[in-house]
Amino acid sequence: MKSHGTTSAVRYSISVVAVVAAATLLSACGGGSTGSDSSSGSGGGSAAVPSSSLISSGTLTFCADISAPPLTYFDKDQKAVGTEIELGDAIAKQLGLKSTWQNVAFNGIIPALQGRQCDAIMSQLYIKPEREKVVDFVPYMYAGNTVLVKAGNPGAVTGIENLCGRKVAAQTGTTIVDLLDAQAKKCQAAGKPTIAVSKFGRDSEAQQQLKLGLVDAYGTTVEIAGYAIKQQPGTFETVGKPFGKIETGIATAKSNAALNAALVKAFAAVRADGTYDAILKNWSLTDDALPAS
Numbered sequence: 003m004k005s006h007g008t009t010s011a012v013r014y015s016i017s018v019v020a021v022v023a024a025a026t027l028l029s030a031c032g033g034g035s036t037g038s039d040s041s042s043g044s045g046g047g048s049a050a051v052p053s054s055s056l057i058s059s060g061t062l063t064f065c066a067d068i069s070a071p072p073l074t075y076f077d078k079d080q081k082a083v084g085t086e087i088e089l090g091d092a093i094a095k096q097l098g099l100k101s102t103w104q105n106v107a108f109n110g111i112i113p114a115l116q117g118r119q120c121d122a123i124m125s126q127l128y129i130k131p132e133r134e135k136v137v138d139f140v141p142y143m144y145a146g147n148t149v150l151v152k153a154g155n156p157g158a159v160t161g162i163e164n165l166c167g168r169k170v171a172a173q174t175g176t177t178i179v180d181l182l183d184a185q186a187k188k189c190q191a192a193g194k195p196t197i198a199v200s201k202f203g204r205d206s207e208a209q210q211q212l213k214l215g216l217v218d219a220y221g222t223t224v225e226i227a228g229y230a231i232k233q234q235p236g237t238f239e240t241v242g243k244p245f246g247k248i249e250t251g252i253a254t255a256k257s258n259a260a261l262n263a264a265l266v267k268a269f270a271a272v273r274a275d276g277t278y279d280a281i282l283k284n285w286s287l288t289d290d291a292l293p294a295s
Contacts, residue, residue: 049264051097056121056261062094062101065120067108069204072229072285073126074103085225085285089142090124090252092277096268107203109175112137115255122265123253126223128177130248138262139251140269143282144290146224146247147178148240150212150231157218161242167195168218171208174201178221181246213237225287232286249292 053059066086068074074084082103094101106114108125115123115137129139149170151159157168162181166189172178179201186197200217202208205226212220213234220227224244231238252269254262272278273294282288 049097049267051099051264052260054260055258055264056099057118058102060100062090062097062099062122063104063120064090064101065104065106065111065114065123066090066125067111067204068103068105069206070126070223070226071233072287073225074124085281085287086124086126088281088284089272089278092272092281093252093265093268096271097264108173109203111175112253115253121254121258121261126225126250127253128248129251130177133253136256137253138256138259139253140262140265141249141251141292142269142278143250143287143292144247145250146244147181147221148224148227148244149242150209150220150222150227150238151218151241152212152215153236153239155239155241159219159241162221162245163242165189165197165219166192167197169198169200169216170219170221171200171202171211171217172221173205173208174203176222177246177248178223182221225290228286 051062057063066074066082068076068082068084070084072084073086074082077083082105087103090103091101104114104120106119106125111123111125111127112133114120123137124142126145127133127139128145129141133139149159149162149165151157159165159168162185165182165185170182172182179199182197182199186199190196200208200211202211205222208220208222209226209230211217219241224240227238227240231240252265254265269278279288279291282291
């Protein structure tokens with residue numbers, strides 16, 4: 003989470019049996035499906051999608067960890083909303099498809115795609131070499147990482163570089179965990195105490211640890227941190243400079259080249275008609291826009 007990058011390719015180089023098991027477990031315990039009213043399936047159809055490329059004919063099913071505002075989250079009516087929800091809905095509409103969203107914990111999101119729980123992932127998935135070995139991507143925006151602390155910065159944290167000996171919360175499977183682990187090794191190499199990283203299944207859970215004062219800092223994406231500060235004035239602040247800026251992308255299975263090609267065309271159409279810029283502006287994320295091609 004969101005930030006959402008995960009760990010190594012080994013994590014996803016799993017057997018067919020493991021994929022099926024993961025998919026079954028996700029079906030049994032987590033992932034609720036939520037439809038979107040904003041995509042009627044009557045769009046212009048910028049590219050045809052063969053029914054064989056979809057798990058449900060006429061519907062584009064996304065996997066997302068719907069716990070990372072402003073990108074994906076549930077509003078007070080338990081409707082999935084956010085930047086990525088709106089963008090995914092717009093892309094589906096361009097394809098003449100209805101969109102639906104499957105809520106999946108981030109650390110199981112690629113196995114869910116491989117297990118045919120969904121057609122595509124749209125959940126601030128960082129485009130990283132190890133991931134490109136197991137899924138195909140359609141880039142759609144940038145993301146970066148930061149360190150969030152309680153307002154007033156009681157622990158005098160200055161950034162990721164001086165977290166040695168501190169407790170830090172983060173979401174399981176995200177790139178920030180890798181970055182924190184790498185920094186912990188630097189701490190130890192310098193003869194300093196390591197970083198105690200507490201991992202949580204949802205970004206919202208990690209954030210709550212900081213709010214309750216159970217950790218000294220919370221590592222997350224710039225986007226999620228900015229939203230938390232905006233929604234809870236006087237509660238949090240970021241420290242240090244953002245780091246690890248990277249492209250995020252819609253992920254599709256390697257075996258689904260037809261869908262990937264259709265998504266490339268649909269995203270280009272959403273950019274061309276101004277929808278992309280309007281969505282990012284509405285969520286104050288214009289700095290994350292990909293450069294015009």
